[in-house]
Amino acid sequence: MEPILRIENIDKYYGNKSNLTKALSHLSLNVDKGEFVAIMGASGSGKTTLLNCVSTIDRVTAGHIYVGQTDITRLKGNHLNRFRREELGFIFQDFNLLDTLTAYENIALALSIQKTNVKEIEKRVHDIAKTLNISDVLAKFPYQMSGGQKQRVASARALITNPKLILADEPTGALDSHSSQMLLASLKKLNEQLQTTILMVTHDAFSASYATRVIFIKDGQIFNELRRGNQDRKQFFDHIIDVVTLLGGE
Ligand SMILES: Nc1ncnc2c1ncn2[C@@H]1O[C@H](COP(=O)(O)OP(=O)(O)OP(=O)(O)O)[C@@H](O)[C@H]1O
Ligand SMILES: [Mg+2]
Secondary structure, eight states: EEEEEEEEEEEEEEEEEEEEEEEEEEEEEEEEEEEEEOOOOOTTHHHHHHHHHHTSSSOSSSSEEEEETGGGHHHHHHHHHHHHHEEEEEESSSSOOOOTTTOOOOOOHHHHHHTTTHHHHHHHHHHHHHHHTTTTGSSOOGGGOOHHHHHHHHHHHHHHOOOSSEEEEEETOOOEEEHHHHHHHHHHHHHHHHHOOEEEEOOOOHTTTTTSSEEEETTTEEEEEEEEEOOHHHHHHHHHHHHHHHHTTO
């Protein structure tokens, strides 16, 4: 199968000669369509940097990243904007909701821009709101919502366009365990039913156990990976915990 995402030998350096941080070095990774990949690793290991390079928020220092046939490290201007808007769904920790819009309006925004008809928008917003258990906050503005509610609204906004590639940085970081499970279950459902490809950074093995593959990053390089194969979620979880424990013991 043709991979949907090809990361080829990328470096990402921050700072200058006298104060250089090598956040990623010689990192390569292929992701097939329909994979749900979790990225784990210690704080500062380069997880967010990797996601930001794929999302084009950050520019790589060297190397190439292909999404489908497109080298996204070369995209500029309108092509870059269109790529972000049409191919990607972002779920970030700092929600990025628009303060002057209600939850409903925030979620519907991307569909309104695509000129989807109003009835269709209404149906899709209510469906996703139900899945993420935010139906009762749709009329509220961000300042009237809890952190977890904002996180779920931001997730709904990322998922509603059915993007090809979902990029999520600690999407359950601010959620209680019930909301976490609901969000993870809806990501898994999208992944299984629509073959949506997901790249999710997480520090917790429970979240990672929803994925089909877990990649471990250390000092800006991939040094291990686990595939779920035929294991059920609990077995995969135990397996992930074993690796995390091993790493913690170093
Ligand atoms: N804008 C920046 N300028 C300079 N250094 C940076 C910048 N962003 C990240 N770094 C450095 O790059 C390295 C990787 O950071 P990154 O944010 O990718 O880590 P992370 O794995 O996401 O960590 P965490 O689990 O704490 O979120 C760190 O050493 C960090 O200090
Ligand atoms: Mg991070």
